[in-house]
Amino acid sequence: xxxxxxxxxxxxxxxxxxxxxxxxxxxxxxxxxxxxxxxxxxxxxxxxxxxxxxxxxxxxxxxxxxxxxxxxxxxxxxxxxxxxxxxxxxxxxxxxxxxxxxxxxxxxxxxxxxxxxxxxxxxxxxxxxxxxxxxxxxxxxxxxxxxxxxxxxxxxxxxxxxxxxxxxxxxxxxxxxxxxxxxxxxxxxxxxxxxxxxxxxxxxxxxxxxxxxxxxxxxxxxxxxxxxxxxxxxxxxxxxxxxxxxxxxxxxxxxxxxxxxxxxxxxxxxxxxxxxxxxxxxxxxxxxxxxxxxxxxxxxxxxxxxxxxxxxxxxxxxxxxxxxxxxxxxxxxxxxxxxxxxxxxxxxxxxxxxxxxxxxxxxxxxxxxxxxxxxxxxxxxxxxxxxxxxxxxxxxxxxxxxxxxxxxxxxxxxxxxxxxxxxxxxxxxxxxxxxxxxxxxxxxxxxxxxxxxxxxxxxxxxxxxxxxxxxxxxxxxxxxxxxxxxxxxxxxxxxxxxxxxxxxxxxxxxxxxxxxxxxxxxxxxxxxxxxxxxxxxxxxxxxxxxxxxxxxxxxxxxxxxxxxxxxxxx
Numbered sequence: 417x418x419x420x421x422x423x424x425x426x427x428x429x430x431x432x433x434x435x436x437x438x439x440x441x442x443x444x445x446x447x448x449x450x451x452x453x454x455x456x457x458x459x460x461x462x463x464x465x466x467x468x469x470x471x472x473x474x475x476x477x478x479x480x481x482x483x484x485x486x487x488x489x490x491x492x493x494x495x496x497x498x499x500x501x502x503x504x505x506x507x508x509x510x511x512x513x514x515x516x517x518x519x520x521x522x523x524x525x526x527x528x529x530x531x532x533x534x535x536x537x538x539x540x541x542x543x544x545x546x547x548x549x550x551x552x553x554x555x556x557x558x559x560x561x562x563x564x565x566x567x568x569x570x571x572x573x574x575x576x577x578x579x580x581x582x583x584x585x586x587x588x589x590x591x592x593x594x595x596x597x598x599x600x601x602x603x604x605x606x607x608x609x610x611x612x613x614x615x616x617x618x619x620x621x622x623x624x625x626x627x628x629x630x631x632x633x634x635x636x637x638x639x640x641x642x643x644x645x646x647x648x649x650x651x652x653x654x655x656x657x658x659x660x661x662x663x664x665x666x667x668x669x670x671x672x673x674x675x676x677x678x679x680x681x682x683x684x685x686x687x688x689x690x691x692x693x694x695x696x697x698x699x700x701x702x703x704x705x706x707x708x709x710x711x712x713x714x715x716x717x718x719x720x721x722x723x724x725x726x727x728x729x730x731x732x733x734x735x736x737x738x739x740x741x742x743x744x745x746x747x748x749x750x751x752x753x754x755x756x757x758x759x760x761x762x763x764x765x766x767x768x769x770x771x772x773x774x775x776x777x778x779x780x781x782x783x784x785x786x787x788x789x790x791x792x793x794x795x796x797x798x799x800x801x802x803x804x805x806x807x808x809x810x811x812x813x814x815x816x817x818x819x820x821x822x823x824x825x826x827x828x829x830x831x832x833x834x835x836x837x838x839x840x841x842x843x844x845x846x847x848x849x850x851x852x853x854x855x856x857x858x859x860x861x862x863x864x865x866x867x868x869x870x871x872x873x874x875x876x877x878x879x880x881x882x883x884x885x886x887x888x889x890x891x892x893x894x895x896x897x898x899x900x901x902x903x904x905x906x907x908x909x910x911x912x913x914x915x916x917x918x919x920x921x922x923x924x925x926x927x928x929x930x931x932x933x934x935x936x937x938x939x940x941x942x943x944x945x946x947x948x949x950x951x952x953x954x955x956x957x958x959x960x961x962x963x964x965x966x967x968x969x970x971x972x973x974x975x976x977x978x979x980x981x982x983x984x985x986x
Contacts, residue, residue: 427475428661431468435654438464442646455502461653462495468657472665479669480539486532487616487656490525495653497521505641515585523585526592529620533599536613536668540606546675548730552686553602555723559689560597562716564590566696566709568631589631593624605682606675610667615659622651667913678731690724693717815861815947819854819970822896823889829866830887833874840883842874848889855896855967857947862967865943865951866898868936869963873902876925876961895949896969901962907955915953916941924957940965 442457469488473481497518504510504518512518572586600620607613626648633645659665697713700706770789777785823846830837830844837844855862870885877883886901907915911922921934944951944965955961 439650451506459499465653465657466491469660472660476666478666483532483535486528490528493521493524514582526595530599542672549605551727552605556601557598559692561594593627610664612659612662612665615655619652619655622648690720815858817856820857820859822855823848825863829863832867833870836874840874842883844885846887853969856970861943865940868940869900876904895966897966899964903960906957
């Protein structure tokens with residue numbers, strides 16, 4: 417779990433509490449009938465959301481700052497419309513005409529949000545074509561548009577006793593919501609896991625739901641000012657501000673490497689969307705309105721059918737492409753495994769002869785032989801890492817999970833890296849919590865993962881005089897946790913999301929240690945996750961990094977006996 421070391425979580429927590437307080441005050445004022453203060457509290461809610469977005473832009477300086485600026489402007493226009501309406505209604509006791517100046521401000525929100533979301537989509541989209549994601553977004557959008565068209569657009573457009581401007585405005589609101597929905601879904605099918613994107617989705621959903629309920633209430637005459645619908649708009653204001661204050665807002669700057677595979681949940685949603693047209697026709701037939709909506713439903717059903725067929729074609733192409741990639745990856749891994757095995761024997765022989773030479777050569781030649789030994793050692797480490805990662809990828813590496821002493825494995829891992837630690841003049845401090853319960857793990861595999869963390873910590877120290885590694889072993893949250901903390905160069909913010917990627921190395925790591933290949937952290941992550949654990953880190957540029965591994969404790973009687981040697985089980 418990456419932490420925001422600059423206090424971002426406290427700012428976000430404070431903002432959340434502030435918005436909750438304002439919301440409670442707003443509904444208390446409604447209940448008390450204090451109409452004069454309502455517009456100002458509502459204005460504070462809206463402006464707080466705008467201020468949060470601006471603070472997020474200044475704090476994190478995202479490359480996609482224009483997208484956030486458009487969102488701030490959208491919020492500003494919406495709160496402007498709200499303030500104009502509420503001041504007229506509550507303070508001046510003036511009945512707003514429909515449409516009014518506030519409606520013009522409200523309607524500006526939709527294109528501004530669309531512009532902001534478009535910038536996010538452009539930044540986040542993968543380099544490869546995401547045709548399937550586009551079709552999915554279009555399908556979900558057409559499904560909502562059908563419902564909006566039948567229940568909001570047609571009724572508002574065909575009211576005979578309403579002025580043309582009022583009818584056009586009533587139609588513009590739901591169509592604006594569909595535009596917001598289209599951009600929102602397009603962003604979500606690219607990246608649904610980033611917390612900032614989730615908060616944007618929550619806010620946009622609050623806006624859409626509140627607008628639709630408001631539209632239905634206006635048309636059927638049951639809506640009134642200060643109703644529960646206001647909760648949706650409060651969520652809209654608050655969530656967009658929270659999205660900008662969350663550290664993950666910077667991830668929207670980075671294109672994803674590839675789209676995640678389509679999951680069962682999305683297929684179910686697509687199927688449900690495709691069934692909207694026949695379901696709606698059945699409902700309207702039962703109500704006696706089939707003739708009124710039949711032509712509209714037929715058009716939308718045809719569009720949905722075409723989209724479903726197109727999606728089937730893209731899925732078939734994705735499956736064929738994925739099968740080809742899997743076959744190619746398997747062949748590549750097999751070649752790497754064979755080559756790695758073949759290289760290990762000659763490298764071991766070279767290492768044996770260089771060690772023998774060191775005992776016989778003169779002092780004048782000792783430096784050259786030592787250089788050969790060190791270069792050969794790096795080659796052996798590289799071949800072992802390649803072989804290990806290949807076996808993990810191919811699934812040929814078996815793990816035997818048994819209760820193990822975590823502190824003991826840390827000590828063994830440090831001993832295994834002693835030559836590098838001596839070469840770099842690194843001081844290692846190990847602190848182990850007393851009476852540590854064992855963890856369920858594979859002894860050699862976990863020792864390998866810890867060794868990679870210690871290796872990295874030693875190699876990326878800033879200088880030999882202050883190169884210090886601190887290792888702690890403790891219980892935390894029902895798990896055994898090992899933390900390896902260094903005083904090294906740290907990891908740049910823009911590289912942190914990719915640090916566990918195979919063959920990836922941060923820019924400053926390449927400068928500090930040119931001979932690395934970027935396999936160690938990938939192997940460590942794969943090992944730990946295969947054993948049901950978690951690996952993560954906290955890092956700040958210039959101040960070092962702390963990588964941690966957490967694994968489930970083994971609470972069986974045998975494991976407890978290992979932790980407490982005086983017990984009667986053994």
